[in-house]
Amino acid sequence: MSGRAQLSSYPWIQTRLALERTLLAWLRSAAALIGFGFAIFEFYERLDTLPGVRPPHHPGTSRLLGLTLVGIGTLALALALVQYVFMLRALGDPADPALEGVPRFHPGRTVAIVLLAVGAITFWVLLTRLPR
Numbered sequence: 001m002s003g004r005a006q007l008s009s010y011p012w013i014q015t016r017l018a019l020e021r022t023l024l025a026w027l028r029s030a031a032a033l034i035g036f037g038f039a040i041f042e043f044y045e046r047l048d049t050l051p052g053v054r055p056p057h058h059p060g061t062s063r064l065l066g067l068t069l070v071g072i073g074t075l076a077l078a079l080a081l082v083q084y085v086f087m088l089r090a091l092g093d094p095a096d097p098a099l100e101g102v103p104r105f106h107p108g109r110t111v112a113i114v115l116l117a118v119g120a121i122t123f124w125v126l127l128t129r130l131p132r
Contacts, residue, residue, distance in 0.1 A: 009096035026080035030073040037069025074119030
């Protein structure tokens with residue numbers, strides 16, 4: 001790295017960091033939706049097995065709600081990841097030679113891909129456990 005970044009590079013850096021923050025916000029939202037959906041599904045599945053609990057008016061509705069939340073969280077994360085990749089491509093590389101040595105590791109993208117896989121697997125497992 002050759003010295004400090006030029007003042008004209010700061011908007012590029014700010015935009016790049018804004019992209020990272022946006023992806024991380026979507027990541028938190030998706031994790032919450034997937035986790036909450038799984039918790040609803042499991043809670044009502046266990047509740048139905050307890051003795052003395054009245055049967056539900058509409059069997060499977062709460063499980064369907066849990067599955068829907070997991071699906072929405074996974075889909076939202078997939079769309080956010082696609083938007084992130086497209087925006088990174090549109091942003092391009094910095095014009096400042098001082099920024100050429102900056103590592104290109106994207107921890108947010110890595111975590112998003114892992115959570116996307118976890119969400120897809122969770123969705124599939126819960127889908128196979130729905131009552132027929």
